[in-house]
Amino acid sequence: MPKTANWNYPTSVRFGAGRIAELPELCRALGILRPLLVTDRGLAEVPMTRQVLAALRDAKLGVALFSDLKPNPVEANLQAGLAAYRAGQHDGVIAFGGGSGLDMGKLIAFMSGQTRPVWDFEDIGDCWTRADPAGIAPVIAVPTTAGTGSEVGRAGVLTDEHSHTKRIIFHPQMMPKAVISDPQLTVGMPAKITAGTGMDAFAHCLEAYCAPGFHPLADGIAVEGMRLVAGALERAVKTPDDLDARADMLAAAAMGATAFQKGLGGMHALSHPVGALYDTHHGMTNAVFMPYVLQFNRPAIEERIARLAAYLGLGKPGFAGFLDFVLELREAIGVPHSLADLGVDGSQAELIARLAVSDPSAGGNPLPLDEQATRAIFEAAYVGRL
Known part of the structure; x- marks a missing residue:
C-alpha cells in the first residue's frame, strides 16, 4: 500500500x-x-x-x-x-x-x-x-x-x-x-548521498536517544526512527527506485530532527568543525565518527543501547550487538571506516578538539566532553581504532 x-x-x-x-x-x-x-x-x-x-x-x-x-x-x-x-x-x-x-x-x-x-x-x-x-x-x-x-x-x-x-x-x-x-x-539521489544523508538521520535519532535528561516523547520517536533506517537505508542505497524505502527514510529524517530537540552529542560536536575545516559531507562525517563516539560513551549508555538492540531485533544482543550492527551497516553502504579514509588529515586535531568542546552539541553528550576526550575520539576515528 x-x-x-x-x-x-x-x-x-x-x-x-x-x-x-x-x-x-x-x-x-x-x-x-x-x-x-x-x-x-x-x-x-x-x-x-x-x-x-x-x-x-x-x-x-x-x-x-x-x-x-x-x-x-x-x-x-x-x-x-x-x-x-x-x-x-x-x-x-x-x-x-x-x-x-x-x-x-x-x-x-x-x-x-x-x-x-x-x-x-x-x-x-x-x-x-x-x-x-x-x-x-x-x-x-x-x-x-x-x-x-x-x-x-x-x-x-x-x-x-x-x-x-x-x-x-x-x-x-x-x-x-x-x-x-x-x-x-529523493529517487534521483546518488548512492553516496543517500548513504550519507541516511546516516545523518540515524545519527540524529541515536544521539537524541542517548542524550541525558527526561524526554520520553523524543526517545520514542528516536527508537522508531532508527528502526525505519535499519530496515530501509541499505535498500534505498542499492535499489534507488524503492519508494517504500525512500518513504521510510524521509519519515526517519523528520523523526530525527524532531527527536533531537532533546539534544545531540559528540558525533555532531566533532563533525561540525571537521565539516567547517574540510568541507566534508555532514552526514557522512557523523557516520565515520559514530562507532568511536559510541565506544567512548559506552559506560553511560550500555543499558540504554541494550534496550535499543532488543527493539531493533538484532541477532546479537546488547551494546556489542548494536556496535556490530552499526559497523556492518556502514560497510554495506560505503561509509569510510576512518577520517583518513574520508580525506581528513590529522594536522588540525588540536583545533578540532577545542572547537568540538565549545560546539552546542557537546552539552548533550552522555559523558562530559573536554579537550582530552575530544582529542582521543578524533585520534581513534582518524586511524580507525575501536
Whole structure:
C-alpha cells in the first residue's frame, strides 16, 4: 500500500509520492504569491527543479530561483539570498533540497525582516528573543534528501568563516509553516548521498536517544526512527527506485530532527568543525565518527543501547550487538571506516578538539566532553581504532 498521510506534528506535513503537485495550491493557502525558491547549485538545473518552477509559474505565482550556496553555506550566501528576496519583493520562501537548501531557505525567511546581524540569534541562551517575530516570512519546506530533517526544524546552520565554526541560528518561528515530503523527489539521489544523508538521520535519532535528561516523547520517536533506517537505508542505497524505502527514510529524517530537540552529542560536536575545516559531507562525517563516539560513551549508555538492540531485533544482543550492527551497516553502504579514509588529515586535531568542546552539541553528550576526550575520539576515528 502506498505510504501517504497528512500530519500536523511537528508542523503541517503532506506526506506521500506525487504530492509535490500540491505546491502551488499550498503557496496560495499560506498567502505566498511571490515565493523565492531556495536550493543549492547542484539542484538548480535538474529537471525536477525546472518542473517545479514551471508548475508555480503556470499557477501565476511570481516565483524566482536562488541557488548561490556552498555545500556548507556561509554568511555571504545568506546576504546574497536576502538581496534576491528583497529585489524580487518576495513574500515567502520555498526551501527546496537537502540540508543546505532547507537551512538557507529558512535563514533567508527569518532574516528578511530583521535589523540585527544574524550571529545575534545564535542558539545560546535566549538570544532568539532579540528577533522581531513580525519580520519572519513564511516557509514551505520541500526535502529532496532524507537526512537532516531540517524541514521540521526550528534552526538553520551557518558556517562562520572567521572562526571556522558551524553556528546554529534558532527561533521557534523558523519552523516551516508546511512541508511537502514526497519520496519521489529523493529517487534521483546518488548512492553516496543517500548513504550519507541516511546516516545523518540515524545519527540524529541515536544521539537524541542517548542524550541525558527526561524526554520520553523524543526517545520514542528516536527508537522508531532508527528502526525505519535499519530496515530501509541499505535498500534505498542499492535499489534507488524503492519508494517504500525512500518513504521510510524521509519519515526517519523528520523523526530525527524532531527527536533531537532533546539534544545531540559528540558525533555532531566533532563533525561540525571537521565539516567547517574540510568541507566534508555532514552526514557522512557523523557516520565515520559514530562507532568511536559510541565506544567512548559506552559506560553511560550500555543499558540504554541494550534496550535499543532488543527493539531493533538484532541477532546479537546488547551494546556489542548494536556496535556490530552499526559497523556492518556502514560497510554495506560505503561509509569510510576512518577520517583518513574520508580525506581528513590529522594536522588540525588540536583545533578540532577545542572547537568540538565549545560546539552546542557537546552539552548533550552522555559523558562530559573536554579537550582530552575530544582529542582521543578524533585520534581513534582518524586511524580507525575501536
